[in-house]
Amino acid sequence: MTYSRAATFRPIGQILTTEVLPQLYRAQNSSLRAFCIGTVSYDGGDDPASFDRIVLLGECPSPEEAMSFAALRLSRGDIHASSDDRLCFHPRVMVIQDREQALVLAGEVRARIILWQQPVASDCEARRIVNEASRLRGMAFSASGNGDHGSARNLRYRASLLEARLVDPFWRETAAELLSLPQAA
Known part of the structure; x- marks a missing residue:
């Protein structure tokens, strides 16, 4: 051994x-x-x-x-x-x-x-937040492409608040x- x-x-x-x-x-x-x-x-x-x-x-x-x-x-x-x-x-x-x-x-x-x-308590929690923030930023990109700039800004803001815990x-x-x-x- x-x-x-x-x-x-x-x-x-x-x-x-x-x-x-x-x-x-x-x-x-x-x-x-x-x-x-x-x-x-x-x-x-x-x-x-x-x-x-x-x-x-x-x-x-x-x-x-x-x-x-x-x-x-x-x-x-x-x-x-x-x-x-x-x-x-x-x-x-x-x-x-x-x-x-x-x-x-x-x-x-x-x-x-x-x-x-x-702040996040673990790396696992951090990964969940990154995934959710990425989803919101994707939705913001889509809203911006459709000309809905107000919704896009609010979605980016929500993603930023999630990322504030990182x-x-x-x-x-x-x-x-x-x-x-x-x-x-």
């Missing part, structure tokens, strides 16, 4: 390079970027001439500070798509990413409040802990 060495032991060098060092590198460079995904239009409505826009809000050193910063900017109503005052920006999704563009946390914007989404595995535990903490009123 022979045992496969690879099945029982991994060299310490392999463990260091594949697991330990990437996490240390991420922790060292943990500056986080907060940005808002929304819709821009000239009249403030949901007309066919409106378009999607991503607005960078700023950088923060920690997830807690990024959440507070995003909530403050949203509550003040000072998120603008450009310097043109005629353009109205309607925020829809708030996103926090690390320097490597890994998703740390995301949430839906409703009535100037961010409803942060609970937090990077490195950040899942941190995000879950942050969302389990009581929020100050």
Whole structure:
């Protein structure tokens, strides 16, 4: 009876390079970027001439500070798509990413409040969400091809909200802990 060495032991060098060092590198460079995904239009409505826009809000050193910063900017109503005052920006999704563009946390914007989404608990759950979001994006593509731009935008928005739960595995535990903490009123 022979045992496969690879099945029982991994060299310490392999463990260091594949697991330990990437996490240390991420922790060292943990500056986080907060940005808002929304819709821009000239009249403030949901007309066919409106378009999607991503607005960078700023950088923060920690997830807690990024959440507070995003909530403050949203509550003040000072998120603008450009310097043109005629353009109205309607925020829809708030996103926090690390320097490597890994998703740390995301949430839906409703009535100037961010409803942060609970991260997926497993890779299996993540696969289900990816499948459902892909289905919604396919439906959006079809609706757009039929000229129904409003429905296409809403389907893409629903897909984005599902994808908001696809937090990077490195950040899942941190995000879950942050969302389990009581929020100050």
